[in-house]
Each structure stands twice: as C-alpha cells, then as structure tokens.
Amino acid sequence: MTLSAVDLSFGYGSTPLGSGLTLSIEQGEVLCLLGPNGCGKTTLFKTLLGLIPSLGGRLELDGRPVASFSRVEFARRVGYVPQASAGYFPFEVLDVVLMGRASRIGTFAAPSRADHAIAMGMLDTLGIAHLAARSFSAISGGERQLALVARALAQEPSMLVMDEPTASLDFGNQARVLERIGALAASGLTIVLSTHDPGHAFACADKVALMKNGAIVATGAPETVLTAEALGALYGVDVAVSWLEQARHHVAVPVLRTSRARQAPSG
Amino acid sequence: MSGGGLRREPPASPAAGLLRAAIPWALLAAVTLVALASGKYSVSLHDIALVIAAKLTGSASGLPQNVETVVWNVRLPRVACGLFVGASLAAAGAVYQGLFRNPLVSPDILGVSAGSSLGAVLGIFLSLPVLAIQGLAFVGGLASVALVYTIGAAVRRHDPVLVLALAGIAIGALLGACISLVKVLADPYNQLPAITFWLLGSLASVTQGDFLSVLPAMIVGLIPIVLLRWRLNLMTLDDQEARALGIETTRMRLVLIASATLMTAAAVSISGIIGWIGLLVPHVARAFAGPNFSRLLPVTLLLGAGYLVGVDTLARGIAQVEVPLGILTAAIGAPFFIWLLVTARQGWQ
Numbered sequence: 001m002t003l004s005a006v007d008l009s010f011g012y013g014s015t016p017l018g019s020g021l022t023l024s025i026e027q028g029e030v031l032c033l034l035g036p037n038g039c040g041k042t043t044l045f046k047t048l049l050g051l052i053p054s055l056g057g058r059l060e061l062d063g064r065p066v067a068s069f070s071r072v073e074f075a076r077r078v079g080y081v082p083q084a085s086a087g088y089f090p091f092e093v094l095d096v097v098l099m100g101r102a103s104r105i106g107t108f109a110a111p112s113r114a115d116h117a118i119a120m121g122m123l124d125t126l127g128i129a130h131l132a133a134r135s136f137s138a139i140s141g142g143e144r145q146l147a148l149v150a151r152a153l154a155q156e157p158s159m160l161v162m163d164e165p166t167a168s169l170d171f172g173n174q175a176r177v178l179e180r181i182g183a184l185a186a187s188g189l190t191i192v193l194s195t196h197d198p199g200h201a202f203a204c205a206d207k208v209a210l211m212k213n214g215a216i217v218a219t220g221a222p223e224t225v226l227t228a229e230a231l232g233a234l235y236g237v238d239v240a241v242s243w244l245e246q247a248r249h250h251v252a253v254p255v256l257r258t259s260r261a262r263q264a265p266s267g
Numbered sequence: 268m269s270g271g272g273l274r275r276e277p278p279a280s281p282a283a284g285l286l287r288a289a290i291p292w293a294l295l296a297a298v299t300l301v302a303l304a305s306g307k308y309s310v311s312l313h314d315i316a317l318v319i320a321a322k323l324t325g326s327a328s329g330l331p332q333n334v335e336t337v338v339w340n341v342r343l344p345r346v347a348c349g350l351f352v353g354a355s356l357a358a359a360g361a362v363y364q365g366l367f368r369n370p371l372v373s374p375d376i377l378g379v380s381a382g383s384s385l386g387a388v389l390g391i392f393l394s395l396p397v398l399a400i401q402g403l404a405f406v407g408g409l410a411s412v413a414l415v416y417t418i419g420a421a422v423r424r425h426d427p428v429l430v431l432a433l434a435g436i437a438i439g440a441l442l443g444a445c446i447s448l449v450k451v452l453a454d455p456y457n458q459l460p461a462i463t464f465w466l467l468g469s470l471a472s473v474t475q476g477d478f479l480s481v482l483p484a485m486i487v488g489l490i491p492i493v494l495l496r497w498r499l500n501l502m503t504l505d506d507q508e509a510r511a512l513g514i515e516t517t518r519m520r521l522v523l524i525a526s527a528t529l530m531t532a533a534a535v536s537i538s539g540i541i542g543w544i545g546l547l548v549p550h551v552a553r554a555f556a557g558p559n560f561s562r563l564l565p566v567t568l569l570l571g572a573g574y575l576v577g578v579d580t581l582a583r584g585i586a587q588v589e590v591p592l593g594i595l596t597a598a599i600g601a602p603f604f605i606w607l608l609v610t611a612r613q614g615w616q
Contacts, residue, residue, distance in 0.1 A: 013424060051507040075513030082508055088368040089503050089558035099501050103513025110497035110561050155512070 001062060001077060001158040001190050002026050003048060009056035010040070010047035011214070016055050017043050018214020025159070025192055030185045032201040032222070033194040035211030036235055041194045042083070044211070045163050048192070049080050075103035079152030081162040085144070087137045093147050094132040097122060100154030115154075122150040126180055142173025149180065160184065162193040166200060178204055198226050198241075198252035210234050226252065291555070291569035298573045302346045302580040308337045319343070344475045349576035351478070352470070352534040353544060355485050357571020359527040359534075360545025361552065361563060362492055365503045366523055367428055370553075374531045374545035377435040377524065381442035382411025383535040384466060388449045391461050400465075401477070401536045405484070408532030411438055416524060427506060427520070467591030468541035470579050481533040488530035491522055492564065499523070499560040541575070541592045543600035548574055550607055 004024040011017030017040045025031050033041055046052045048059065050066040059066045061077060069077075079100070097119040098111045105111060111119070123129045126146045131139055136147060145165055152160055165181065166174040174197075181204050185191050195201060201208045201222050208225050210218045212234055218225045231239040231252055238255035304312050314330055318338040321328030328335060359374040367376060375381065386407025390400030415438050419431040446466075453459045492499075501509045502519060509516050531545075552567040575592075578599065582590045 046507060049511055051510055071510050071515050072513040075511065080508075080511035082505075082511075085508060086368070086505055089365075089370075089553075091500065091558050095500065095559050099504070099512055102498065102501055107498070108494040151512075 003061050003066075003078075003159065003190075003192075005048065005057065005059050007057035008047070008054055008059055010044055010052070010054050012043065012052065014055070016214070019056065021057070021214070021216055023209060023216055023219070025190060027158075028185075028188055028190055030181070030191045030193070030204055030206045032205035032208045033192065033211055034196075034198060034201060034208060034226075034234065035194075039211045040214040041211060042163055044214075045080075045161055045192070045194070049078060049161055050074055051080075072103045075155050075157070077157055078159045078161060079155045079157035081145075081148045081152045081160065081165060083163045083167055085136075085148055087144075090135040090137045092132070093128070093134050093136050093139065093143075094119060094123070096136045096147055097150045097154050100151040103155055118156075119150070119154050122153045123147075125153070126150050127176075140173070142169045142176060145169060145173070145177055146180065149177075149184075153184075157189075159190040159192070162191065164194050164196065166195055166197065174200070198231055198239075199250070201226060202250040202252070203247070223250065226250070228252075291566050291573070295569045295573040295576075298577045298580070299346060299350070302349070302576045303338075303342055305580055305584055306337070306342060308333075310334055310338060310342075314338070315342075340475065344473055344478045345470050345579070346576055348470050348473045348478050348537060349579045350572040351482065351485050352538045352541070353548075353575025354568040354572040355488070355530040355534040356541065356544040356575070357548035357552070357567045358489065358492060358564065359531045360571075361549035361560070361567045362499065362523055362527040363545070364549050365499050365560065366520060367432055368503050368505075370550060371546070372432075373542070374527065375439070376432060377415045377528065378411040378439040378442060379408040379528050379531045380535060380540050381439040381446070383408035383532055384540055385411075385442045385446050385449075387465050387536075387539070388446050388453075388462050391458055391465065392449050392453050394458075397472075401480075405481075405532050405536040408535055409528060411442060412524065412528040412532075414438055416521070427517070464591060465539040467593035468539035468596075469582075469589060469591055470538055471583070471589045473537055477537045481537050484533035485530050488526045488528075488533065491526045492530075495519070495523065496560045496564045499564075500558075503558075538592070541596055543593075543596040544571060544575060547596075547600045547604055550604065554607065 002025060006022050008021040008023075009016040009019035010021070021044070033044070035041055043052070047054050048066070050069060053067065061069065061074070066074070085096075094116075098115060100122075101111050101115045101119065105115060120129060120132065123132055126149060128143055128146050128150070131143055131147070136144065139147070149160075149162070149165070162181070165177050169177060178200055181191060181193065185204065205222050207219060208222050209216050210225060210230060217234070218230060226241065228239045228241045231241065238257075239252055240255050241250055241252045244251045300312060303315050304310065314334055315338050317328045317330060318335050322339055356374055360372075363372045363374055363376055364370050383404040384407070386403035386405070387400050390403040395403070415431065415434045418434040418438070419427060422430045450459060450462055453462060498514065498519065501512055501514050502516065502523065504512070506516050548571040549563070549567050552563055552570050556562040556566040578592060578595045582592055582595055
C-alpha cells in the first residue's frame with residue numbers, strides 16, 4: 001500500500017494552508033512527520049485521509065485518486081487514530097473498538113461473534129484486554145489512545161495514520177504507545193504518525209518529514225534529516241542531538257539559554 | 268428503581284441479563300393493562316379480553332353494546348395511540364440526542380414541533396375540519412425540518428451538526444413568532460382555547476381512524492432507525508472520525524433525520540405537542556441499558572410507550588376534567604430528570 005501526494009494543495013475553505021507538497025509513503029514504512037504547532041500536520045493528515053477535499057495537485061492511494069474511494073473502501077485500507085475522541089456518550093471500550101468494524105459489516109448489520117473476537121483480539125494485541133468492559137471515558141489518556149489504536153486496527157487496514165499518538169500522555173504511556181507502534185510496524189503495517197518529540201522519530205521511524213508553514217522542508221532517514229541545525233531551524237530554538245547508547249537511538253533536547261550551567265558529572 | 272439499580276453493571280449471569288431485559292416489557296404490559304381497565308366506565312380485564320377476541324374473530328362477545336363501544340372505539344384507540352406516540356417521540360429523541368451528540372436535545376431541535384404547531388394552529392384559526400388540521404400539522408412539521416436541513420446543507424464552512432442545530436433554533440424562533448401572531452388574531456372564545464389545548468397535547472379525542480391514518484408514517488419512520496441502530500453509535504462520534512471509520516455521514520444523517528422527523532410529525536399531528544418525552548425517556552433508557560443503540564433503542568421504545576400511556580391514564584383519572592398531557596409530562600418529568608441528574612452515575616458525561 002503506497003500513499004502519494006504530488007504538488008498537493010490543502011487547507012480549509014479556499015485559502016490553502018500549504019501548497020506544492022510532495023510526499024510518498026511506501027509499503028511497510030514508518031513515516032514520522034515533525035513540525036511546529038500550527039504548521040498544518042493535522043490538516044495534511046485529514047487531506048491524506050480524504051476527510052477534507054484537497055485543493056489541488058494529485059493524491060493517490062495505490063495509484064487511484066483518494067477522492068474516488070467510497071468511505072467504506074478507504075476505511076478498509078487506511079485506519080485513522082485521531083489525537084483524541086470526544087466520547088460524548090460513555091461507551092464501553094469494547095463497543096468503541098467494535099466501531100472499527102463498521103466498514104467490514106453490512107449497512108444494516110450489527111457486529112457478529114466473529115467481529116467481537118476480532119475486537120477482543122486487537123485489545124489483547126495492545127495489552128488492554130482487561131479494559132474491555134470499562135467505560136471509555138473512565139480510563140486513562142494512555143489507555144484511551146491504545147483503545148483508539150485498537151479501533152483502527154479492527155478495520156484491518158494496511159496503513160495506519162496516527163495524529164500525535166503520544167500527545168498529552170505521561171512519560172510511561174508515551175513509551176508504551178511507542179513500543180506498540182514499533183510492534184505494529186514489525187508486523188508489516190505501514191504507519192504515518194506525527195509527533196512533537198524528535199526522539200520518538202529516532203525511536204520508531206524509517207523516514208521522517210519536516211514540515212513548516214504547510215510545506216515539507218526535508219525528508220529522509222532520521223539520522224540524516226534530524227540534525228541539530230535542521231531541528232534548530234524548524235523550531236527556532238537551539239537543539240542538541242546525541243546518540244544515547246543505553247537507548248540504542250539518538251535523542252534530541254533543546255539547549256536552553258536560561259539553563260543553569262552544570263558540570264558534567266564526574267566519575 | 269433505586270439509584271443503584273440505574274447504574275449499569277454487566278449482568279452477573281445470563282439469567283440476570285434476561286431478567287433485566289424483561290423489566291421494560293413487564294412495565295409496559297402492566298401499564299397497558301391498567302390503562303385499559305381504568306376509566307369512568309368500569310370494565311373488567313376479562314370483559315376487555317372478550318371484546319378484543321370477539322372483534323378479532325368477528326364473533327359476538329355477548330356483552331352489552333356500550334361495553335363494546337367503550338373498549339373498542341374509545342379505550343383501545345386511545346391506549347394504542349399512547350403506545351405509538353410515546354414510542355415514536357422517545358425513539359426520535361434518542362436518535363436526535365445521538366446525532367447531535369448531546370443528551371439535552373429533544374425531537375423538536377430541528378423545528379418539527381414548531382412547524383407542526385404552526386400548521387395545526389393555522390388549521391384551527393381557519394376553522395378547518397379535524398382531518399385537515401392533522402394534515403397541516405404533519406406537513407408543517409416535515410416542511411420546517413426540510414427547510415432547516417436545506418439551510419444546513421447550504422452552509423459548508425462549519426461543522427454540519429452545529430449548523431443544523433443553529434438553523435433549527437433560528438427557524439423554530441421564526442415559527443414561534445408566527446404561532447404567536449395567529450394566537451393574537453384568533454377568536455379568544457372559541458379558537459384560542461382550542462389552540463392552547465392543542466399546544467399542550469392530548470389523546471382525549473383520538474379515534475380509530477386517527478390512529479390508523481398515522482400508523483403507517485410512524486412505522487415507515489421506525490424501520491430505518493431499527494435497521495441502522497448499531498450504526499447510530501458511530502454517528503455520535505465527530506463527523507470526520509465517523510467518516511474515517513467508513514460511514515457516509517451526510518447520507519446517514521439525512522436518512523435518520525427524515526425517519527425521526529416522519530415519526531415525530533405523525534405523532535404530533537394526532538396528539539398535539541407533548542413535551543419532555545423525547546428528552547427524558549432516552550435518558551432513563553440510557554441509565555438502564557447503556558449508550559449502545561443496539562440495546563438502547565428497544566428499551567427507549569418500550570419505556571416511551573409505557574410512560575405516555577401511564578401519564579395519559581393519570582390525565583383522565585386525576586381530575587374531573589382532562590388534564591393536558593404536556594402539563595403532566597413536564598410536572599412528572601422535570602422532577603424525575605433532576606433526581607436522575609443527582610443519582611445516576613452513568614448514561615451521559
């Protein structure tokens with residue numbers, strides 16, 4: 001499954017938020033999108049998913065225009081994990097995950113025993129099977145995020161688009177979600193995600209794209225693209241990038257001007 | 268029902284689950300029997316069963332003619348109307364609360380009640396026959412929702428659900444002004460009381476013919492809602508989220524709004540405006556069955572039917588004159604609603 005955008009214009013209404021954007025996501029790849037707040041990541045994702053119409057250019061899933069897919073056809077191929085789900089009514093977690101089966105069952109049908117088994121299987125894969133009967137609005141933010149991933153997986157898609165899956169999660173839950181993303185990628189799923197932490201891109205991405213003011217300013221392997229200079233220019237702060245032996249990947253941290261000077265720990 | 272009973276816990280065993288599912292049916296059956304048996308003219312349940320059996324088989328019941336008339340021509344149509352009007356209003360309320368992702372929404376959010384009221388009030392003002400008044404109410408309800416929907420579809424820059432709700436409020440206000448105008452112009456001795464009575468709702472004058480004339484519209488409206496009940500769950504998500512899950516939300520919303528409107532307009536055209544049922548009953552049902560529409564819809568239908576028949580039985584029993592239903596549904600519904608807010612943990616957030 002490949003998703004490709006060529007010379008894409010996107011945005012709400014008639015004024016494009018970005019234009020001339022070219023990006024391709026290949027089968028089995030994990031692409032991580034980085035960019036400052038308001039650069040258009042969510043709008044780009046919604047355009048890639050066909051949820052808002054593109055304003056120009058070409059956008060194709062496996063060589064077929066995204067706009068030509070019915071919602072059911074698209075949902076069977078690409079799953080979407082939004083940043084959050086509002087949860088206006090307190091559905092049980094299992095009910096939420098079962099909603100992922102909507103594109104797989106008839107219009108007038110309700111999920112069958114087999115659909116229940118699939119939904120439970122997805123909860124199990126993500127390690128939250130014990131939450132099945134809990135209310136979606138009563139579980140923690142990290143658990144909710146995992147439940148939304150389970151819902152998207154219940155669509156049995158070939159590609160997963162995740163909008164800041166680690167946003168608003170605590171340190172431990174971020175790590176847990178990243179681990180699950182790594183496991184899903186290892187199972188052959190194509191994954192597109194956005195994040196605010198370059199370290200996450202180092203940890204899980206095959207390819208990164210830097211986005212600024214609605215345009216992709218660099219793409220490539222994390223090690224070549226995520227340099228201190230590029231990140232500094234992207235976010236407007238000084239950045240230090242360094243290999244962390246214990247984690248076996250690079251990390252990036254901002255270098256604060258007000259930071260209290262400390263000596264390197266001795267010994 | 269205690270406060271604890273309203274909190275939904277997974278049934279401990281299949282038997283407990285079955286018992287839970289049986290409660291709304293049992294309540295409905297009990298209320299219906301009481302409604303059939305009570306009234307100024309005392310008829311035993313046995314005689315009622317005899318009359319119904321005789322009418323259905325075409326044989327003679329052997330009971331006095333006036334007993335037959337009371338049961339077959341007065342009480343049965345009234346109870347049947349109560350069942351279907353209550354079920355329709357409650358189901359439409361549940362659908363609208365889901366579609367508008369808001370548990371405070373009632374079936375009149377898109378102006379169906381205001382449109383029906385204007386139709387009926389005009390009919391009364393023009394001294395039209397009853398059938399024409401009902402027809403105008405029905406058409407008025409459908410037309411106002413169609414207008415609101417058209418406005419909503421024309422505005423593309425905002426969240427479609429929000430636009431619909433706001434357009435509904437605007438059109439509702441406009442229709443309300445027209446209703447007030449007709450009331451000012453109406454004859455204060457004959458027409459105004461009739462208008463006021465209609466706007467408070469009543470099943471006092473329904474006939475078999477009334478019931479049979481609106482029954483098809485109610486059933487036609489109910490069928491898509493029953494068929495799509497599981498998918499209604501997805502319509503409670505944000506529009507784009509639902510579309511990403513494979514739902515053509517625009518088409519789905521149109522079908523559900525049309526169905527709920529058809530049911531409501533049909534109900535309102537024979538009963539007048541009966542407030543509170545569409546708001547209250549889905550709440551109670553949700554506290555009882557949870558938010559999943561597969562389980563919620565049947566419970567909503569049963570409780571809606573039972574509630575209206577129960578209230579109607581009170582309306583004809585508690586005073587010398589018939590108390591308008593709108594007064595009772597609000598007088599009973601509002602305190603109950605507040606009690607729910609205080610005690611129930613689940614059902615909405």
